[in-house]
Amino acid sequence: MTTLLRVDASIRVDGSVSRALADSAEAVWRSEHPDGVVVRRDLGRHPIPADVWPSVIAGKLGLPTPDDSDRADYADAKALADEITNEFVSADAVLVAVPLYNWGVSQHVKTWIDLLLTVGELQTAGLVAGKPIILTLARGGGYGEGAPKHGWDHSTPYLERIFRDALQMDLRTAVAELTLAPVSPGMESLIDASKVSEAEAHVAAKEHAAVVARQFTSAAA
Numbered sequence: 001m002t003t004l005l006r007v008d009a010s011i012r013v014d015g016s017v018s019r020a021l022a023d024s025a026e027a028v029w030r031s032e033h034p035d036g037v038v039v040r041r042d043l044g045r046h047p048i049p050a051d052v053w054p055s056v057i058a059g060k061l062g063l064p065t066p067d068d069s070d071r072a073d074y075a076d077a078k079a080l081a082d083e084i085t086n087e088f089v090s091a092d093a094v095l096v097a098v099p100l101y102n103w104g105v106s107q108h109v110k111t112w113i114d115l116l117l118t119v120g121e122l123q124t125a126g127l128v129a130g131k132p133i134i135l136t137l138a139r140g141g142g143y144g145e146g147a148p149k150h151g152w153d154h155s156t157p158y159l160e161r162i163f164r165d166a167l168q169m170d171l172r173t174a175v176a177e178l179t180l181a182p183v184s185p186g187m188e189s190l191i192d193a194s195k196v197s198e199a200e201a202h203v204a205a206k207e208h209a210a211v212v213a214r215q216f217t218s219a220a221a
């Protein structure tokens with residue numbers, strides 16, 4: 001039985017473009033693997049408490065807990081880190097939907113990644129090397145060559161660095177840009193481009209999911 005881990009990070013549900021793109025990818029995955037399992041982790045609706053990571057690291061390093069510390073209990077924090085890592089390692093493929101917030105990777109996504117990286121073997125033993133991962137990304141603005149804020153999207157390069165370079169995963173991305181155009185005064189001239197970008201991102205998300213899903217179909221045949 002195949003398992004897809006789906007992680008969502010948008011703080012909204014209705015109208016979320018990154019979630020809609022992930023829905024497109026998930027639908028294709030499910031059509032290829034109707035008996036498969038989709039494990040969900042919703043960081044947007046259920047953020048991981050920010051005090052968990054300091055507790056795990058301090059415990060691993062054997063740092064004394066200050067009397068006035070607000071850190072999470074170490075055993076609880078370690079159990080959550082293990083749960084998060086286990087679902088990541090045991091999935092056949094991973095689908096992560098991430099919005100751009102404040103030109104960077106948001107705290108709740110960073111916390112999830114930091115907890116994954118508490119398990120050093122993810123890198124040193126290549127525990128997820130070659131595992132397929134699809135990112136569905138949504139950005140309110142445009143950051144392509146020639147755009148005034150070209151280079152301001154610090155989230156995408158970070159995610160690529162972690163999943164493709166550090167963890168050596170098989171990374172594919174589907175990106176919708178200019179998602180704020182339909183609702184932001186001054187961006188009216190970009191509405192058509194935003195619709196094109198979103199439509200193309202859905203196509204890419206579905207194509208990526210088909211390629212990834214079929215790897216496991218043929219492996220099982």
Ligand SMILES: Cc1cc2nc3c(=O)[nH]c(=O)nc-3n(C[C@H](O)[C@H](O)[C@H](O)COP(=O)(O)O)c2cc1C
Binds near residue numbers: 098141180
């Ligand atoms: C708090 C906040 C900060 C945002 N910061 C940025 C930003 O720095 N750059 C950008 O292009 N869009 C920014 N946006 C717009 C989102 O990237 C855009 O609405 C995207 O579609 C959100 O993902 P979603 O549609 O999956 O919810 C921001 C939105 C919010 C709510």
